[in-house]
Amino acid sequence: MTAATALDLTEGDLFGPDNLPYGVFTPTSAGDTAQPRIGVRFGDHVLDAGACARQCDSPHTELLSAPLLNPLLAAGRTTWQAVRGELRRWLTDPAYRETVARHLLPLSEVTLRMPFEVADYVDFYASEHHASNVGRIFRPDSAPLTPNWKHLPIGYHGRAGTVVASGTPVVRPRGQRRPPAEETPTYGPSARLDIEAEVGFVVGTPSRLAEPVGLGGFREHVFGVCLLNDWSARDIQAWEYVPLGPFLGKSFLTSVSPWITPVEALDAARVAPPARDFTPLPYLDDSAERGHEPGAFDIRITVTLNGEVLSEPPFASLYWTAAQQLAHMTVNGASLRTGDLYASGTVSGPEPHQLGSLLEVTAGKGPFLQDGDTVTLSAWAPGPNGARIGLGEVTGQIEPAR
Template identity: 75%
Template sequence: MTEAIPFDLPGDDLFGLDNLPYGVFTTSGAPDLHRIGVRFGSHVLDAGAAAEAMGSAHAELLKAPTLNPLMAAGRPTWQAVRADLQNWLGDPGHRATVGGHLVPLADVTLHLPFEVADYVDFYASEHHATNVGKIFRPDGDPLTPNWKHLPIGYHGRSGTVVVSGTPVVRPLGQRKPKDAPAPSFGPSQRLDIEAEVGFVVGTPSAMTTRVGRQDFREHVFGVCLLNDWSARDLQAWEYVPLGPFLGKSFATSVSAWITPLEALEQARTEPPARDVPPLPYLDDSGEKDGLDIRITVTLNGEQVSEPPFSAMYWTAAQQLAHMTVNGASLRTGDLFASGTVSGPEPDQLGCLLELTAGKGPFLSDGDEVVLTAWAPGPNGTRIGLGEVSGTIAAAPAE
């Protein structure tokens, strides 16, 4: 008989029926066979095999080696698949069939769950932007004149988005301290983290088609944790006038689990009050487009911060609307990130630059940073967003 599977999970399990995030995994017995998995407690459901065993019309989508085909299928399919998964795992009558396709989490290797198309990073926390502005521009206004009129962002490098657990190699580049007459070349000495939330696009859009804020849920498949590693010394020298480049593009880590938007319905919340009325295409007055996600940052096992995502000034729906308002298209697998999540309190800051007021220390070789998070679920439960971890590896030889 199959090993006893704990189908009846305790009420405080972060990965119960109300969650069911998606990932991609392999096993030691089939290391080249990438399969879509669904996290359920301490196990992973082989979604394709279960769908085939249950005679599902969505079996082919769930047997793909990445989430992209499922993401491209659109929201009605996402909802139907999610309902099937909850039925298969929640109905005792299906346990004999489904139980054989549950694999212990400890026995799988997790991979980047989707093929990344484009990557955009935003700058949506007023607290973060103000703190960083004071550090970078001590004699000027912390916020730039445009900050409260539009979600500021930049296009990143999709080819260096990596899954949680991938080592982060210290980048090389140009650095110029303020008192130095010229730049020097070498490993970054001010390597930092950025605790963020990422949003993964499923349904694409055509060029010249604007995606309105109200259509966010029709296009965004799910949510992941994200660490946009930052070389602050490279960034400070290069970012004027065009913004982030090599100081950001060397690595962006994402969690191995993509939480479907449907799982975060209870986490929806109104964003903070805004003192500058947004233009009509960004106006979300009275809408609960924010998300109550509680992030924890640990460095070498020690908690250093708890950034609250509910404090973000600009919402993901506004970011999507702004990203496409000029007619830019969406592609399945597009990833856009919130920017560093910081709250108003000293223990709610999402990067070392803020936590140390720009003075450091920053990351050393061998340091491990782990982001975890949860959000409110139905009936007092919690929805886990997994984790995103990375360990700093020494820079390559110059």
């Protein structure tokens, strides 16, 4: 396929002009010392956005020539919209066809990098089905959900430094674990390594300290969406999580897709969230009567283990939306920084084929991940006029403990 014909996508391509996710790449032929470049995925090619911007004399050339997405993230929504409009014009207007064709590279000839520098990482626990399933496994003699669960989005602060791009090896973590029949803990490699199928949200525009971001601020502050696998060592987690929650059982690695889909690309995928059992407090009340747009996203996730479909979790089933998570994360006055990443928590639906972790799939009994196993998350969402929007895959292969 020539670069020119690469602009002629087949019908139904998940990465067409209604999508245009951003990433960072280097040409494989240039080796590891090459300067990373911002790329935009179009079909099975990558547009070198900075090079194309220079040739098209774009006012956003400097932003698109950066080695990471962070300067673009920080530029704000007005700029995001302008850049997206330019990219769409370059890739669809015949007047730019010859110019654009010179800056398209096949995916097979590039190495994808971590697309942005993570400032802070927060992981939520927003799926009622997942939280209930885990509650029954970890606390069989108690109510599945804690009393606060349906009144606020529960979350914890994770490790930004161990968020990595898809394809990074998943080294089995070591730590303390206590088998149920034992009185004292042991130390060694996790024997219950698991996945968590999640969706991540990337913050662009920062906020001021002590100034909460309301529900209406979601579009102004959140740049885009990615798939995320928050790998979990369930044996380490079960021993450590009382009373302060997740720590070493989660912090060893979190994998994200190399492609960040702009929030605006998912407008056609917006749907109403599930019915709530309690009216949320005003700062979380996202009802249509209060003038809020539908806050859920109809994202269909597929989890494969060693090439076989394991589950198909539905993101639209989450009890708490991304806008509510953002509002709760800042209601105490905590500030946002460019590059902040927050995740939905494991996505699970009500059906057996919709579970987002092996903990749930096996009812806590295992088997869990073995050395050499490969897990891939992929997803699509409805786009305009019946199209589909693809989210970039996130893959990891398990390596033995070191």
